[in-house]
Amino acid sequence: MPAIQDLFAHNRAWAAEMERTRPGFFSALQKQQKPKFMWIGCSDSRVPANQITGLEPGEVFVHRNVANVVVHSDLNALSAIQFAVEMLKVEHIMVVGHYGCGGVLAALDGVRVGLADNWIRHIQDVRDRHRGLLENMAPEKRADALVDLNVIEQVVNVCVSTVMVDAWAKGQKVTIHGWAFGVHDGLLQDLHMTVSSTDSIEPAYRAAVQGVIAVRS
Numbered sequence: 001m002p003a004i005q006d007l008f009a010h011n012r013a014w015a016a017e018m019e020r021t022r023p024g025f026f027s028a029l030q031k032q033q034k035p036k037f038m039w040i041g042c043s044d045s046r047v048p049a050n051q052i053t054g055l056e057p058g059e060v061f062v063h064r065n066v067a068n069v070v071v072h073s074d075l076n077a078l079s080a081i082q083f084a085v086e087m088l089k090v091e092h093i094m095v096v097g098h099y100g101c102g103g104v105l106a107a108l109d110g111v112r113v114g115l116a117d118n119w120i121r122h123i124q125d126v127r128d129r130h131r132g133l134l135e136n137m138a139p140e141k142r143a144d145a146l147v148d149l150n151v152i153e154q155v156v157n158v159c160v161s162t163v164m165v166d167a168w169a170k171g172q173k174v175t176i177h178g179w180a181f182g183v184h185d186g187l188l189q190d191l192h193m194t195v196s197s198t199d200s201i202e203p204a205y206r207a208a209v210q211g212v213i214a215v216r217s
């Protein structure tokens with residue numbers, strides 16, 4: 001385990017190595033930020049957006065919170081999405097959940113963890129919306145299914161945000177994706193909740209939920 005003072009040593013070594021292997025890397029980075037991708041993921045330390053996707057600094061704009069939730073009134077997430085869409089002109093936004101997510105597990109089991117219960121309540125809303133589907137599943141499959149369903153619902157929340165409604169109305173090309181990451185194998189799964197217009201939210205949603213039933217039943 002690194003100590004806190006090691007972080008600066010690691011940082012200096014990393015910066016020197018980058019400059020040695022890619023001269024001019026930082027001066028180019030300083031001039032512009034033009035990522036094509038926005039990642040909305042969980043704060044979990046095991047799910048670092050750049051490493052998983054092989055993207056470099058400057059290539060992915062990241063917003064993370066507990067259990068990758070997009071709440072309609074969360075100014076933090078909405079401001080990040082607005083900046084990504086209107087200023088950076090990202091072409092893809094992926095909402096990325098992960099299996100074994102502590103926030104999702106707490107929501108599923110109704111575990112009280114304190115203040116965060118109020119945040120996790122959003123995932124319990126997802127659980128309750130799909131209660132019948134989850135109850136028809138083997139108990140050991142419910143946690144992974146709720147990770148998938150949470151991603152699908154949060155993709156909808158991105159899609160119905162004023163930012164996306166306005167962007168699509170103007171004809172801007174932005175596609176929203178729903179993915180899930182396996183901490184156990186390091187692999188990303190596409191949940192096929194892929195939306196690139198307001199009209200395609202509903203059919204994509206129905207197909208993606210059917211996909212969860214097919215995979216988890």
Ligand SMILES: [Zn+2]
Binds near residue numbers: 101103
């Ligand atoms: Zn998590």
